[in-house]
Amino acid sequence: MDKLSRRNLFKVAGGAGAAAAVPHGFTVRKAEAQTGVEAPVVAPSESSAAPAHAGHDDVLFFFTTEEARFVEAAVDRLIPADEEWPGAVWAGVVNFLDRQLAGAYGAGARMYLEGPWELGVSQQGYQLPYTPAELFRIGIQEVRDWLAEHEGETEFWDLSVSRQIEILQMLEAGAIPLPSMPSSVLFETLLATTVEGWFADPAYGGNREMVSWRMIGFPGAYAQYVDLVTEYGRPYERPPMSMAEVARSHDHHGKH
């Protein structure tokens, strides 16, 4: 049994949605060295594959509808729209997170997930037994349970904006006692991955129309500045380009 990789187990169990059902303490072994030619690898070995961006009404690969509503409200507070620029929700960060958590990153593909488990000190880093997908799934449920108990059967997304901000601040401070994890770990993972989705290449599903890059003036994947680097202070006004656009442009040039 210990030759079976965690990723294989997900497949066997019917997809990443079953992740929380994986018993903790289960011996996880990366199968790479043991995989013979008869037994093809079933999941990507690197974590970055994600379908091209689609709109807000996309199919969800990982989140349940309730989880998606929770995450949507949360990322709307983390990176809100303002009078000048849209925020994380418009940019597609919910879909970004959904696809990341449905894929190899969510499955903890590049994490050491062997026990025994102890929390340790902050200098020792993440020590929970959960993959990122499990962390989100368990954590969101436990925050919803806490809210149901302390906010009168109210869901996070139904709270006022100011109360949502207060709840997030309490999570950040570790001030909401969750049964399975320090609330700050859930918050920090959500914040880090939200910033990833906001600033990553639009090909990953967030950063729609390169909104974050246009906001700050980052030119994106097209990059050679050997002739400009000493033009001190000169505005760089070329619109940004994503990997997908650069690839299309290469393709275009190739045909003419």
Place this chain on the structure above:
Amino acid sequence: MAVRMKPVDVALVGGGATAAILGKELAEAGYSVVALERGRMRRTVPDFQSPYMHDELKYSVRHALMQDPSTQTLTFRNFVGQKALPMRQLGSFLPGTGVGGAMVHWNGQTWRFQPESFVLRSWVNERYGEDFLPDDLTIQDWGITYDELEPHYDFFEKICGTAGIAGNVRGDIHEGGNPFEGPRSDAYPNPPMKQAYAGALFEDAATDLGYHPFPVPSSNVTRHYTNPYGAKFQPCMYCGFCETYGCEHFAKASPQVAILPFALANDNFELRPHCYVTRIEWDRGSNEATGVTYIDSRGREIFQPANMVALCAFAHHNVVLMLNSGIGTPYDPVTGEGTVGRNYTYQTMSGASVFYPPEVRLNPFMGAGALGTAIDDFNTGSFDHSELGFVGGAYIAAYTTSGRPIHRHPVPEGTPRWGAEWKKAVQRHYNSTATLTVHGSSMPHRGNYIGLDPTYTDAFGQPLGMITFDFPHNDRLMSRYVTGKAWDIARAMGGEQISVGWLDDHYSIVPYQTTHNTGGAIMGTDPTKSVVNKFLQSWDLHNLWVMGACVFPQNAGYNPTDTVGALAYWAVDHMINDYLPDPRPLVPT
């Protein structure tokens, strides 16, 4: 039962920079060499091509070119007596995996260590007195001098096409270079990089304060260049995707560009990827290595017999392999005895950010890994420590390596970490913030070492390496002092606001600091206090050699790659001209 391969003269553990150097030189000298790389084959084409290489999420955040902790990681604790726990994901440092190793994703910052570094204990004792160093600071001399290493520095820099202004050529101090460096036999092979706006602002401020700024020596090559092997480089495009990325432009010196093709062209050399070395085999009677055992891509255990073995893996990994193979005496931090794992050191990093008004456009995305302007006025040999109570030092540099926004969106102190105000601050400061790096030395401490973890194992069932490390008091004093000097320069740079990033209270495995892990299999003159002699030959098994930064007795206030490369050329020179014709301990014990 392990499969037994055809014997070779030399087995190299690893397929990165030092394996490429040893492979090229030993194969050319007529020896059969096999390099065993745990990762996959990687080439500039097709593996490092734009636009797909310009993917911050994949390469900088998800670490696509790096060691996979699910296969092997380390455990970590700050002090003896604390329970060590696994580094479950990469953070503080990023060892590579795959052909080319960490020299694929390095920045190209190519610094020599100062002459004082190599004789540090002797130098401190002579200059500041025998009582200056506290007992728990286990600083040692390297057993080699700068003058012995200098020709190999020079050659490695020519291999890398390093670009810069020489500050000291045979004792003549040259304007515009680093006046605090040791004497060079020759200038850099290429002219310096163009300096970025942030570097120019730093240069003006540092000059006004009486310091000596110069362009950081860079192996992001600045013009069409052919190295001594015949490798053709193209000029750097300042694309801002250097650290954690492979270079698509044939501009950054990687083993793939600079060395490996000339090893692979020789029939004596074989590079075997997907081979995960688990043990060095050795004969307990004759005290000689007999070869290495590895797991191949199908999970089979393979024995590769060899007349000589050289460890060319990343620093920790060489040490962990020795410990897991039972070679030498493991270091004991309680008694201070034993050698393997001793003097594990790192790098003491801090910095400062200068926030300008938005109309000062610094265009940080017009960057390169070694694009920077630096001063070396506060490195180990550059200034007087006698009233300061510490040894060591740091260079201070204004680097413009990238504007990749997931990791770089600076905001001033006091800004909320998220929400509307954070978003406004990111927008305002993204293009107008300069960052100063204080790149500090790391002194060995009796309690800092690499051992084997008693609890956790890797994917092959072997004990994980265990790091015990915290910043010694000496290094905290050093960092406070030099970071204060960086703060002075930051104030003189004329921004609206400054944030100073002081050294953390305790070393943490979490935030990225640097991949300059050093020590653990150190070189020296005393077999009871070092693992290898001055030629990098094991004191215990004369046909075992150890390459890489794990041989540094302590780490200087510079990036290690130039010294790693120079030491590999120094060692291979002695293998070919002295050892292999007559295998024996080159330094009698």
